[in-house]
Amino acid sequence: MIFQPCTSAACMFDKAVTTPIIFFEVFIFVMAIASLLILSKFTNKILLRFAIVTIGVFIFEFFTAPMWHNYHLGNWAYVYRDVSWVLTVGWATIILVPVVLIDRFLKSIPEWKKFLLYLLFVFLIALWAEKAVIALGIRSYAPETMEVIKNHMIPWFNIPWGALYYIPVFMTLVIGFYKFWTLIIDKKLIVPMKNISWGRDLIIVLLAVIFFEIMIEPMVVNAKLPAWSYFYRDVSILMSGIWIIIIWLAVGIVDKVFVHLKLIEKFAVYLLVASLITTPIEAWLIGSGYRIYGPSATDNFSGYKFLFTSVPVEVIFAVPFYLLLIIASSKYWIYILENNKKYGDKK
Numbered sequence: 001m002i003f004q005p006c007t008s009a010a011c012m013f014d015k016a017v018t019t020p021i022i023f024f025e026v027f028i029f030v031m032a033i034a035s036l037l038i039l040s041k042f043t044n045k046i047l048l049r050f051a052i053v054t055i056g057v058f059i060f061e062f063f064t065a066p067m068w069h070n071y072h073l074g075n076w077a078y079v080y081r082d083v084s085w086v087l088t089v090g091w092a093t094i095i096l097v098p099v100v101l102i103d104r105f106l107k108s109i110p111e112w113k114k115f116l117l118y119l120l121f122v123f124l125i126a127l128w129a130e131k132a133v134i135a136l137g138i139r140s141y142a143p144e145t146m147e148v149i150k151n152h153m154i155p156w157f158n159i160p161w162g163a164l165y166y167i168p169v170f171m172t173l174v175i176g177f178y179k180f181w182t183l184i185i186d187k188k189l190i191v192p193m194k195n196i197s198w199g200r201d202l203i204i205v206l207l208a209v210i211f212f213e214i215m216i217e218p219m220v221v222n223a224k225l226p227a228w229s230y231f232y233r234d235v236s237i238l239m240s241g242i243w244i245i246i247i248w249l250a251v252g253i254v255d256k257v258f259v260h261l262k263l264i265e266k267f268a269v270y271l272l273v274a275s276l277i278t279t280p281i282e283a284w285l286i287g288s289g290y291r292i293y294g295p296s297a298t299d300n301f302s303g304y305k306f307l308f309t310s311v312p313v314e315v316i317f318a319v320p321f322y323l324l325l326i327i328a329s330s331k332y333w334i335y336i337l338e339n340n341k342k343y344g345d346k347k
Helices: 019-039 046-067 085-105 111-135 143-149 163-185 198-215 237-257 263-287 295-300 313-343
Strands: 068-070 078-080 139-141 220-222 230-232 291-293
Touching: 019 046, 019 085, 046 068, 046 078, 046 085, 046 143, 046 163, 046 295, 046 313, 078 085, 085 111, 085 163, 111 139, 111 163, 139 143, 143 295, 163 198, 163 263, 163 313, 198 237, 198 313, 237 263, 237 313, 263 291, 263 313
Parallel strands: none
Antiparallel strands: 068 139, 220 291
8 A cells, every 4th residue: 555554455456467467557657647738738737737636537446446346456556454555546547538628629518418428438338437447357346346246247348337427427527637737727707606506506506416316325324314315226315415405505504605715715614614514413423323334434544533433534535526526517507507597508
């Protein structure tokens, strides 16, 4: 491990690298370097852009680590448990290349159409990438994830049909995260939101939370809730509704009260306010038995608890990571729709 020496069972997996995997890793590095050199001809601050996408991918991989395993990449390739910086670099490259090229050569089309093109091209590449990591013996799935997959695989690709869902959700969150920060990098003109479209913003946050909650459902059980509240396995509208309302209100109130703050300053306040509210609620839900983390998740825990609570420290870090992705991707769409409404889509 690079940053985290680890002796727990979660770190005792097979890291021994094979010759085909070494070639695969070299291919990732060569493609990443070549892509950055080429993309630097079409946009500015390419290393910063790559870093932002990489952070978005890593946040997602950290949060969802218990759902799948990444083995045989070599001792030097891991950052946290079986989360590998090598695969993070690969995913970041897959995402950044289509996004930059579409932004460069299709400037005249509306933002939502560009976003659909991002997803289409990234998804097609990601299918082949997922096929490769499974075929090489790098990727496998946790028992809780396999229970959902039930060995239903896409013929020839030999990847779960569920990939048709979780890859687009993954890409939507990470691309939205990246596009939010490009509003700052590119110094886009953002109209101060004096009049909040509460209904529209609620729908955006609701979709982001629900899609993500369905995907990570194998990691945690929402227990002891009314039967009518469950709409997909143990995903409950009551539990998801808590996060939706908190994020929606935190973002809306900050936008209303701190209207003249810079975008990056407001984002820091969004994250602070939402984290301060959600973290103790999550602690109470865990302590009361409403949130039960599965074996693969608990195996990833270090055993350390947050001060004066029974909450694993990993959950304390996961909450702001979760909020980073959800808030950034949601705010990207809120800003885009708000500015189109005020100025019209001039493209």
